[in-house]
Amino acid sequence: MPHDFYKSYLEAVPLPAVLVDAEARILAGNEAAVKLNPHADDDRPLILVFRQPSLNSAVDACLKDGRSHRAIYAHNDGPQEHRFDVNVSPVDLVAASGGRLVAPSMRTKGVMICFQDVTEVQQLDQMRRDFVANVSHELRTPLTAILGFVETLQGPARGDSAATERFLGIMSEEASRMNRLVGDLLSLSRVEEVSRMRPTDPVDLDQILRAVIRNLSPLAESNQSAVTYQDADSPVVVPGDPDQLLQVITNLVENALKYGGQGTQVAVSLTQVQSQAGLRGDGWMVSVKDNGPGIDSIHIARLTERFYRIDSHRSREMGGTGLGLAIVKHIINRHRGRLKIESTLGKGSVFSVVLPAA
Numbered sequence: 001m002p003h004d005f006y007k008s009y010l011e012a013v014p015l016p017a018v019l020v021d022a023e024a025r026i027l028a029g030n031e032a033a034v035k036l037n038p039h040a041d042d043d044r045p046l047i048l049v050f051r052q053p054s055l056n057s058a059v060d061a062c063l064k065d066g067r068s069h070r071a072i073y074a075h076n077d078g079p080q081e082h083r084f085d086v087n088v089s090p091v092d093l094v095a096a097s098g099g100r101l102v103a104p105s106m107r108t109k110g111v112m113i114c115f116q117d118v119t120e121v122q123q124l125d126q127m128r129r130d131f132v133a134n135v136s137h138e139l140r141t142p143l144t145a146i147l148g149f150v151e152t153l154q155g156p157a158r159g160d161s162a163a164t165e166r167f168l169g170i171m172s173e174e175a176s177r178m179n180r181l182v183g184d185l186l187s188l189s190r191v192e193e194v195s196r197m198r199p200t201d202p203v204d205l206d207q208i209l210r211a212v213i214r215n216l217s218p219l220a221e222s223n224q225s226a227v228t229y230q231d232a233d234s235p236v237v238v239p240g241d242p243d244q245l246l247q248v249i250t251n252l253v254e255n256a257l258k259y260g261g262q263g264t265q266v267a268v269s270l271t272q273v274q275s276q277a278g279l280r281g282d283g284w285m286v287s288v289k290d291n292g293p294g295i296d297s298i299h300i301a302r303l304t305e306r307f308y309r310i311d312s313h314r315s316r317e318m319g320g321t322g323l324g325l326a327i328v329k330h331i332i333n334r335h336r337g338r339l340k341i342e343s344t345l346g347k348g349s350v351f352s353v354v355l356p357a358a
Contacts, residue, residue, distance in 0.1 A: 003028050006093075007041070016115040017082075020046050021093060022108055025058055036075060036084075036115060038054035046113075052139060055113075058088040059260045062111050066090045073115060083122055084115040134307040138181055138321070142174035177321075184323040188306075191244070191330040199241040204282060205355075206236050209268055212249045219257050223264070227253065230269040236284055238355050245329045246356075251324045253290040260292030260348070273354060283337070287352040303341060304329040328353075 006028035016033040018040050020026055026049060029040035029090035039049045044354045047056050052072065073084040081139050082228050093110040111267035149167040157163040222226050255267045267289045295303070295310065301306045307322035331338050336356055 013114065014039050018113045020059060020111050020224050022063060022110060025295065047197050055086055059111050061210065062088045062090055082117055086120050087114045131306060133209045139178060142178050145174050146171050181321045184327065185319045189325055191327060191334065195330060195334050200239045201241065202237045203240040203242045203245055204237055205270055205286065206231055208249055208255060209270060211246065212253055213268065216253055216257065219254065220271065223257055224262055225264045227242050227266045229266060232270045236270060238284055238357060240335050240355065248331050248353060251328050256288050256290040260284050260290040264290050264292050266290050282357045283354050284357060285352050285354045287350055289348065290352045291348040294345040295349055296345055300341050300343060
C-alpha cells in the first residue's frame with residue numbers, strides 16, 4: 001500500500017497523526033508526528049518507535065475489538081515533559097490502483113493514532129488548584145485566630161477588660177489582613193480580565209512618581225527612612241492605565257520601605273532607555289533602589305509567583321498578602337513592558353519597570 005497515498009491524507013489532520021496496519025506496523029505519519037518523534041513516518045513496528053506500554057496496549061486492543069481506545073503519552077522535550085491525550089481509532093485501509101480505489105472487499109483494517117497536547121491545560125488546572133489551596137490557607141489562618149479569640153472572650157476571658165481590649169486589637173489586625181487579601185484577589189482578578197486589552201491613555205509618569213512619593217511620605221517618616229527622586233529632563237508621557245501604573249509604583253516603593261528596614265534609603269529614578277529587549281522601540285525605565293538587606297539570588301526568579309514569600313512570618317507581620325508582585329507583573333505585561341529585579345545580599349535591591357514610549 002503506497003506510503004504517499006496515506007501521508008497525503010494525514011497531512012490534513014491538524015494534530016500529530018500516525019497510521020498503522022493490522023500488524024501494528026507504521027504505514028505513515030504526518031509532519032507534526034515526525035516533530036514529536038523523528039521515526040513516526042518510518043516503516044517500522046509501532047512498538048519500536050513509541051515505547052510506551054499504555055499506547056501500544058491501546059493499539060492492540062483497537063485491532064482486536066475494532067473499537068476506539070484512549071491512552072496517555074508522555075514526551076520529554078528538553079527541560080519540560082509534555083503530556084498527550086492519545087485517541088486510537090479503527091480505520092479502513094484503502095489504496096489506489098490504476099488511479100482508482102480498490103474494492104471494499106480488498107480493504108484491510110488499521111488504526112489511526114492522534115496525539116493531542118494537553119500539557120498547558122494540565123498546568124493551568126494545577127495552577128487553579130494551587131491557587132485555591134493557597135487562598136484557603138491564607139484565609140483559614142486569620143479566621144482560626146478570630147474564632148479562637150471570640151470563644152475566649154465568651155468563656156474564660158468574659159468580663160476581663162484588659163484581655164478584651166488586647167484580643168479585640170489582635171482580631172482587628174487579623175480582620176484587616178483578610179480584607180487586604182480579598183482586596184488583592186479582586187485586584188488580581190480585574191487585571192487578568194483586561195490583560196489582553198492594551199491601555200492607550202496618555203499617562204505622565206513624572207506625576208505618577210511624585211504622587212506615590214507624596215502618598216508614602218508618612219510611611220517613610222514612621223520608618224525613619226527617606227525617598228529621593230531623580231526626575232527626567234523633559235515631560236514623560238507613555239500610553240497606559242494611570243490607576244494601574246500608580247498601583248505598580250506604589251507597590252515597589254512601599255516594599256522597599258517596608259522590607260528595607262529602619263532608616264533605609266530609597267532612590268527612585270526615571271530615565272529614558274533605547275531598544276530594550278522585548279520592546280519594539282524606545283522606552284522609559286522607572287527604578288526603585290534601596291540599601292536594605294537584599295535578596296538571595298535563589299528567590300529572585302520566583303518573586304512574582306502568587307503567594308511566594310521569602311520570609312512568610314515577616315511578610316505577614318508587615319501586612320503582605322503574597323500577591324503584590326504578582327499583580328505588578330500582570331499589570332506590566334498588560335502594558336507590554338518588562339520587570340527587572342536585581343539584588344545582592346547585604347547591598348540592597350533594584351526593581352525596574354521598563355515601559356514602551358508613546
